[in-house]
Amino acid sequence: MDGTEPALGEVEWTRLDRLRAKFLVGGPGEDYWSDGDLVRAYDRTFGARIRWKWREVLAEAKRRGFQGGTRVLDYGCGSGVAGREFFRQFEAGPGAELVLWDRSLVARRTAAELAEAEFASQGSPTITARHAPPTEALDADVVLISHVLAEIDGGDLAMLLQTVARARAVLWVEPGTREVARRLVDLREQLATDFTPIAPCPHRGACPLARPERSADWCHLFATPDPESFTSSHWRRFSDNLGVDLRSLPMSYMVLVRPTDAGAEPAGELGRPLGRPKLEKGRALLDLCVPGDVRRVRWLERTDRRLFRSLRGRRAFHPLLRVELDGDHLVRMEPVDDFHGED
Numbered sequence: 001m002d003g004t005e006p007a008l009g010e011v012e013w014t015r016l017d018r019l020r021a022k023f024l025v026g027g028p029g030e031d032y033w034s035d036g037d038l039v040r041a042y043d044r045t046f047g048a049r050i051r052w053k054w055r056e057v058l059a060e061a062k063r064r065g066f067q068g069g070t071r072v073l074d075y076g077c078g079s080g081v082a083g084r085e086f087f088r089q090f091e092a093g094p095g096a097e098l099v100l101w102d103r104s105l106v107a108r109r110t111a112a113e114l115a116e117a118e119f120a121s122q123g124s125p126t127i128t129a130r131h132a133p134p135t136e137a138l139d140a141d142v143v144l145i146s147h148v149l150a151e152i153d154g155g156d157l158a159m160l161l162q163t164v165a166r167a168r169a170v171l172w173v174e175p176g177t178r179e180v181a182r183r184l185v186d187l188r189e190q191l192a193t194d195f196t197p198i199a200p201c202p203h204r205g206a207c208p209l210a211r212p213e214r215s216a217d218w219c220h221l222f223a224t225p226d227p228e229s230f231t232s233s234h235w236r237r238f239s240d241n242l243g244v245d246l247r248s249l250p251m252s253y254m255v256l257v258r259p260t261d262a263g264a265e266p267a268g269e270l271g272r273p274l275g276r277p278k279l280e281k282g283r284a285l286l287d288l289c290v291p292g293d294v295r296r297v298r299w300l301e302r303t304d305r306r307l308f309r310s311l312r313g314r315r316a317f318h319p320l321l322r323v324e325l326d327g328d329h330l331v332r333m334e335p336v337d338d339f340h341g342e343d
């Protein structure tokens with residue numbers, strides 16, 4: 001949102017409310033994109049929030065060495081936030097192409113219009129947004145999948161996995177609910193025979209949560225909402241009308257690349273905090289993913305007061321960390337990348 005668009009009207013809010021009810025039920029069903037206005041209203045609300053997730057996922061993918069691609073497929077594109085954010089963060093080189101695919105013709109058309117409008121203002125004329133053929137596996141270097149797993153049926157998922165099997169990289173973002181996140185863990189294990197996971201996993205081995213005894217746990221993280229969601233009447237209305245907690249943006253995601261593109265793993269003992277830290281007086285409890293396990297560990301405030309303040313801040317806390325553990329005591333943690341915590 002750039003603040004210049006007209007406010008959404010009562011009719012649009014009512015339609016978005018109905019859409020939300022459909023999303024909550026989930027499961028394969030009818031195409032719900034009745035017209036382009038609904039896709040555009042989605043793009044300014046639910047879609048915008050999903051885009052904030054992609055902003056973080058793509059930034060982390062870049063930090064972990066992912067270099068983008070030329071032919072990029074946004075599968076189940078809806079309004080196409082994933083593809084647009086991709087080309088905001090990765091420069092469109094010669095021949096760069098965004099392929100938009102959705103079972104809904106209305107979604108494909110509207111996503112193409114939104115992408116063309118955005119890329120025109122970005123001055124990236126080499127990108128073409130176009131519709132993909134409906135029934136065969138697609139060719140793309142990079143496959144983006146966003147909030148599709150709850151809706152797709154088995155046949156289409158098999159076709160999507162064939163598309164993924166031809167690609168060099170897949171970036172997959174889902175809402176962070178237990179059921180879908182568990183499915184993503186299974187897909188990671190399935191795809192890890194041909195791909196290397198580079199994020200959010202702090203290791204390249206088997207996912208510890210794939211073990212049967214961990215079936216009650218799920219891998220989820222939080223993205224940080226854009227500051228505009230706390231200052232604009234548009235977002236206040238969104239929250240009031242649709243009952244959405246603006247502070248919370250849960251997600252599950254995975255970034256997988258071909259082993260030859262994966263580069264070397266960062267050196268040292270690595271970990272990544274999942275979920276939300278539990279803050280107590282003078283200490284925090286973190287669910288830390290480390291090679292072979294996700295462990296609840298204790299970390300003392302006095303170890304690094306500035307980092308401790310970051311755990312309390314508005315920004316979600318999921319940096320890749322170098323860690324030193326003594327049993328369940330996290331003796332030391334140090335972000336691998338430049339880390340701009342909150343003071």
Ligand SMILES: C[S@@+](CC[C@H](N)C(=O)[O-])C[C@H]1O[C@@H](n2cnc3c(N)ncnc32)[C@H](O)[C@@H]1O
Pocket residue numbers: 023031032033046047050075076077078079080081082101102103104107145146147148151152153156
């Ligand atoms: C919740 S929306 C997410 C849209 C978009 N990817 C995003 O993250 O904002 C799910 C999208 O998946 C599409 N979809 C559902 N089943 C599909 C299928 N079998 N093949 C392709 N697209 C599908 C829907 O039409 C819808 O656009």
